[in-house]
Amino acid sequence: MATASKPLDSKPGPLEYSRRWPLRLWVGAVILFLYLPLASLVVFSFNDSRRTIRWEGFTLDWYGTMWNDSALIDAFTNSLTIAFISMLFSVVLGALTAIALWRFRFPGKGLFDGAVTLPIVVPEICMGVAMLVFFGQIVPWPRDLVWPFDLGAIIIAHITFSFPFVAVVVRARLASFNREMEEAARDLGASELRALWDVLLPHVRPALISGGLLAFTLSLDDFVITFFTSGPNTVTFPVKIYSMVRFSVTPEVNAASTVLMLITIALTAIGMKLQGRDLAQGH
Amino acid sequence: MSSASNTSRRAFWAVLTAPAAWITLFFVVPLSVIWAYSFGRTLGLTEVAVTGTLDNYVRVFDPVYLLIFAKSLVFAGVTTAVCLVIGFPYALAMTFASDRGKILLLLGIMLPFWTNLLVRTYALMAVMRTEGYINDMFGLFGFGPVEMLHTNFAVIVGLVYVHLPFIILPLYSTLDRMDRSLIEASLDLGAGHIATIFKVIVPIAKPGILSAIMLTFIPALGSYLTPDLLGGPDSQMIASVIERQFKRANDWPFGAALSFMLMYLTLLAMGLRAIQDRRAARARPQGDA
Numbered sequence: 001m002a003t004a005s006k007p008l009d010s011k012p013g014p015l016e017y018s019r020r021w022p023l024r025l026w027v028g029a030v031i032l033f034l035y036l037p038l039a040s041l042v043v044f045s046f047n048d049s050r051r052t053i054r055w056e057g058f059t060l061d062w063y064g065t066m067w068n069d070s071a072l073i074d075a076f077t078n079s080l081t082i083a084f085i086s087m088l089f090s091v092v093l094g095a096l097t098a099i100a101l102w103r104f105r106f107p108g109k110g111l112f113d114g115a116v117t118l119p120i121v122v123p124e125i126c127m128g129v130a131m132l133v134f135f136g137q138i139v140p141w142p143r144d145l146v147w148p149f150d151l152g153a154i155i156i157a158h159i160t161f162s163f164p165f166v167a168v169v170v171r172a173r174l175a176s177f178n179r180e181m182e183e184a185a186r187d188l189g190a191s192e193l194r195a196l197w198d199v200l201l202p203h204v205r206p207a208l209i210s211g212g213l214l215a216f217t218l219s220l221d222d223f224v225i226t227f228f229t230s231g232p233n234t235v236t237f238p239v240k241i242y243s244m245v246r247f248s249v250t251p252e253v254n255a256a257s258t259v260l261m262l263i264t265i266a267l268t269a270i271g272m273k274l275q276g277r278d279l280a281q282g283h
Numbered sequence: 284m285s286s287a288s289n290t291s292r293r294a295f296w297a298v299l300t301a302p303a304a305w306i307t308l309f310f311v312v313p314l315s316v317i318w319a320y321s322f323g324r325t326l327g328l329t330e331v332a333v334t335g336t337l338d339n340y341v342r343v344f345d346p347v348y349l350l351i352f353a354k355s356l357v358f359a360g361v362t363t364a365v366c367l368v369i370g371f372p373y374a375l376a377m378t379f380a381s382d383r384g385k386i387l388l389l390l391g392i393m394l395p396f397w398t399n400l401l402v403r404t405y406a407l408m409a410v411m412r413t414e415g416y417i418n419d420m421f422g423l424f425g426f427g428p429v430e431m432l433h434t435n436f437a438v439i440v441g442l443v444y445v446h447l448p449f450i451i452l453p454l455y456s457t458l459d460r461m462d463r464s465l466i467e468a469s470l471d472l473g474a475g476h477i478a479t480i481f482k483v484i485v486p487i488a489k490p491g492i493l494s495a496i497m498l499t500f501i502p503a504l505g506s507y508l509t510p511d512l513l514g515g516p517d518s519q520m521i522a523s524v525i526e527r528q529f530k531r532a533n534d535w536p537f538g539a540a541l542s543f544m545l546m547y548l549t550l551l552a553m554g555l556r557a558i559q560d561r562r563a564a565r566a567r568p569q570g571d572a
Contacts, residue, residue, distance in 0.1 A: 125542065245405050
């Protein structure tokens with residue numbers, strides 16, 4: 001870009017809105033608004049005091065308390081398990097959905113398109129109660145199954161709201177696919193499925209990775225739908241934090257929240273790095 | 284997009300079967316059950332007889348519930364308006380930033396966006412509590428502590444905090460696609476920056492802005508967690524009432540009717556957005572000619 005080569009102290013050009021002070025001030029204020037609460041949450045997870053407001057000195061005690069809180073650790077393990085399984089299924093289902101909608105014309109296509117878009121727009125509460133009734137009345141999910149099968153209802157619910165997002169990401173990537181590549185593969189004797197697998201899949205790989213990470217984060221992040229599908233023995237991390245916030249506000253909640261934040265940030269960073277490498281590799 | 288006539292059926296079924304079966308079984312069926320329940324009445328604790336009655340929908344129009352619907356619409360509307368005012372300049376700055384600046388600004392809103400909703404809401408609770416940081420600061424200036432948490436104000440702040448990325452992302456993608464020569468022309472012809480924003484940028488980006496408004500309004504309308512944790516007894520939104528019908532009051536048919544009213548409102552908003560988009564698409568070739 002031309003702007004990059006200019007010396008920094010030059011007067012901003014007519015379109016360099018980002019270098020004008022009113023906008024800079026505005027952006028700074030927005031960033032402060034977004035980050036100050038989160039930053040103070042992290043800082044006070046290291047505070048050596050039960051009262052979460054005044055700074056009394058640095059401690060890691062709350063992380064220790066958290067580590068010894070077996071209910072919290074169980075909830076954490078549940079969340080990671082659910083997110084991982086949901087991610088695998090969502091990537092497969094999302095990719096298939098995207099390919100079906102991109103590649104084929106069929107009766108009921110509009111209906112299918114609508115059905116897989118709906119989970120993105122339906123209010124979470126509506127989907128939550130639908131899952132509550134479905135797994136409570138219609139297909140009761142056995143409560144006493146061995147771990148991780150007792151998490152089945154939650155996992156199914158998470159896949160259902162995650163894979164449409166993966167489909168959106170993959171569809172966006174498919175739009176840039178050069179159909180001649182696939183035709184070339186077909187001309188060289190590959191079957192339709194073979195051509196999809198060998199030519200299309202490498203092209204959409206970055207979308208599969210970012211879609212997968214999105215699915216993982218959506219699952220880890222979800223509270224409302226899980227709240228309606230989880231039983232007393234199948235508590236996830238957000239549901240556990242919710243009950244902690246409701247009944248007692250201690251710095252332990254800050255510590256747990258900080259851990260959850262760190263995981264999300266790490267995942268995002270990994271996702272961006274992988275995607276960056278994939279893009280650099282020849283696209 | 285492509286011709287289906289010469290594609291092999293096997294590939295088609297291999298691709299379509301799994302997602303179609305999944306979405307039908309685990310999404311269409313559960314929602315249909317709720318829809319059927321909304322025309323039923325309770326028999327036992329969790330037993331529902333679908334009788335075809337419209338009683339539940341009649342109850343929705345009870346003033347008590349109408350008021351909650353109205354309040355939810357107001358909350359979502361105010362949230363969207365505030366988000367637009369805060370988010371538009373941010374999106375503008377992002378559009379005209381250097382490549383590096385764009386990434387940083389994008390990251391700036393994406394990190395909170397990817398952070399757990401519950402964590403963000405909890406962080407706000409700590410800030411706004413009576414013994415929270417804001418009141419601490421007020422104390423330094425000699426103000427008495429102000430009750431902020433568990434008020435309607437707290438709900439609006441929370442909803443804005445949570446939904447800001449929802450409006451900035453679509454705004455940015457609209458502004459970024461805009462033809463910059465039009466802005467340059469406006470500035471060259473002597474218009475000020477403010478005039479250019481309101482007379483050139485906003486009219487051109489209007490379909491995108493409307494779309495961004497809908498993308499913020501829809502999730503804000505169905506919010507459950509934010510009013511639940513930040514609001515007081517009189518700041519309940521529809522979702523809290525639905526939750527109560529299903530979890531405590533055990534009136535599933537009425538809860539189902541409320542859910543579907545919320546669904547219809549959502550779909551209405553989506554429909555308006557689709558109409559807007561189509562109108563914009565139709566207007567464009569005429570405008571160019």
